[in-house]
Amino acid sequence: xxxxxxxxxxxxxxxxxxxxxxxxxxxxxxxxxxxxxxxxxxxxxxxxxxxxxxxxxxxxxxxxxxxxxxxxxxxxxxxxxxxxxxxxxxxxxxxxxxxxxxxxxxxxxxxxxxxxxxxxxxxxxxxxxxxxxxxxxxxxxxxxxxxxxxxxxxxxxxxxxxxxxxxxxxxxxxxxxxxxxxxxxxxxxxxxxxxxxxxxxxxxxxxxxxxxxxxxxxxxxxxxxxxxxxxxxxxxxxxxxxxxxxxxxxxxxxxxxxxxxxxxxxxxxxxxxxxxxxxxxxxxxxxxxxxxxxxxxxxxxxxxxxxxxxxxxxxxxxxxxxxxxxxxxxxxxxxxxxxxxxxxxxxxxxxxxxxxxxxxxxxxxxxxxxxxxxxxxxxxxxxxxxxxxxxxxxxxxxxxxxxxxxxxxxxxxxxxxxxxxxxxxxxxxxxxxxx
Ligand code: BGC
Numbered sequence: 001x002x003x004x005x006x007x008x009x010x011x012x013x014x015x016x017x018x019x020x021x022x023x024x025x026x027x028x029x030x031x032x033x034x035x036x037x038x039x040x041x042x043x044x045x046x047x048x049x050x051x052x053x054x055x056x057x058x059x060x061x062x063x064x065x066x067x068x069x070x071x072x073x074x075x076x077x078x079x080x081x082x083x084x085x086x087x088x089x090x091x092x093x094x095x096x097x098x099x100x101x102x103x104x105x106x107x108x109x110x111x112x113x114x115x116x117x118x119x120x121x122x123x124x125x126x127x128x129x130x131x132x133x134x135x136x137x138x139x140x141x142x143x144x145x146x147x148x149x150x151x152x153x154x155x156x157x158x159x160x161x162x163x164x165x166x167x168x169x170x171x172x173x174x175x176x177x178x179x180x181x182x183x184x185x186x187x188x189x190x191x192x193x194x195x196x197x198x199x200x201x202x203x204x205x206x207x208x209x210x211x212x213x214x215x216x217x218x219x220x221x222x223x224x225x226x227x228x229x230x231x232x233x234x235x236x237x238x239x240x241x242x243x244x245x246x247x248x249x250x251x252x253x254x255x256x257x258x259x260x261x262x263x264x265x266x267x268x269x270x271x272x273x274x275x276x277x278x279x280x281x282x283x284x285x286x287x288x289x290x291x292x293x294x295x296x297x298x299x300x301x302x303x304x305x306x307x308x309x310x311x312x313x314x315x316x317x318x319x320x321x322x323x324x325x326x327x328x329x330x331x332x333x334x335x336x337x338x339x340x341x342x343x344x345x346x347x348x349x350x351x352x353x354x355x356x357x358x359x360x361x362x363x364x365x366x367x368x369x370x371x372x373x374x375x376x377x378x379x380x381x382x383x384x385x386x387x388x389x390x391x392x393x394x395x396x397x398x399x400x401x402x403x404x405x406x407x408x409x410x411x412x413x414x415x416x417x418x419x420x421x422x423x424x425x426x427x428x429x430x431x432x433x434x435x
Pocket of ligand 1: 050056081082083084158265285316317318394
């Protein structure tokens with residue numbers, strides 16, 4: 001039987017003794033009034049998120065603890081599933097039922113789509129008071145606003161175009177981290193010969209899409225990437241560079257193991273951590289897993305930009321939005337949480353665990369490791385060179401409908417050898433028109 005809740009009728013209250021003196025009574029009443037006031041301020045904040053792997057859960061814990069320090073109560077609504085697809089389905093069900101969570105982890109254009117539904121609570125007052133416009137890159141601030149008002153609070157910048165490498169595996173084949181695709185396949189052949197699985201991947205649509213996105217950036221460069229995946233230019237989507245990217249992507253399959261179907265991304269990272277596989281293409285939430293396993297960058301593992309993408313940076317920014325809820329008082333907790341998410345203390349501790357870097361541009365990174373420092377330097381350099389690109393596989397640029405259609409094409413192409421690269425490119429161009 002579940003334990004009685006504090007407010008449960010099955011919990012007996014001590015009756016006031018008849019002999020209670022007036023002064024004791026007034027002390028009791030004052031205490032009761034105080035606890036009522038505290039209760040009125042203690043908002044219950046139900047938070048939908050999908051941070052359930054080792055490193056992610058540790059990061060979510062930071063948020064929970066800091067929110068509770070403000071006197072609010074965290075109600076956990078965790079929906080497992082990397083990339084957040086399952087969480088978004090759960091969210092829709094709750095909003096349609098008229099019972100949204102107080103806060104949800106949502107990114108990119110989906111923020112605007114929820115804004116169009118009229119269900120979001122603006123947090124512009126918090127943003128103004130804390131000067132968010134002064135510390136956020138303007139491109140990211142724009143994603144967080146609906147009708148000119150902040151409705152989203154960003155927490156980090158994840159870089160997506162990384163290659164994670166087990167340092168010992170590379171040493172075994174006496175190789176350097178691959179800088180070009182030719183290097184990559186040479187190293188991968190050597191690893192295969194040495195009996196090490198070159199590439200760890202989980203056969204889930206979002207992981208295949210993310211890997212392809214990274215290959216496309218490395219093969220075609222930032223200008224090509226933007227034309228194809230930001231402008232959705234038809235000729236670029238089905239043109240020769242896309243075909244080359246698709247061919248390169250398919251080649252990767254022969255270097256991955258056969259039991260990839262359905263594997264979670266963190267299980268693929270674990271393969272690299274324990275040396276069962278040598279490399280993984282994955283955003284830097286993977287670093288959270290290395291950190292939890294007490295692995296040291298530069299010694300146990302290496303973080304390098306994926307081949308050919310050294311000068312570019314695919315960004316993926318996690319953020320939370322707040323839903324209008326019926327329960328009175330919850331808005332206090334929602335605003336507490338919005339302020340907290342953008343606070344320097346939270347951004348520092350959270351990102352140390354999460355593998356990302358703070359989205360606030362005014363923070364000192366001296367406590368961060370070499371991968372995070374590289375991420376920050378590359379973010380700035382890519383921004384200055386026009387090579388900062390949004391991750392379409394991680395909800396940052398195309399509509400959820402187009403993203404889903406792209407996932408389908410890439411997933412089918414990855415598993416069906418009879419589809420040619422040109423056919424897949426044509427299908428991408430068609431998918432870009434999904435409404
Ligand atoms: C999110 C990350 C998360 C990753 C794996 C990405 O879409 O931005 O925060 O760790 O998916 O679930």
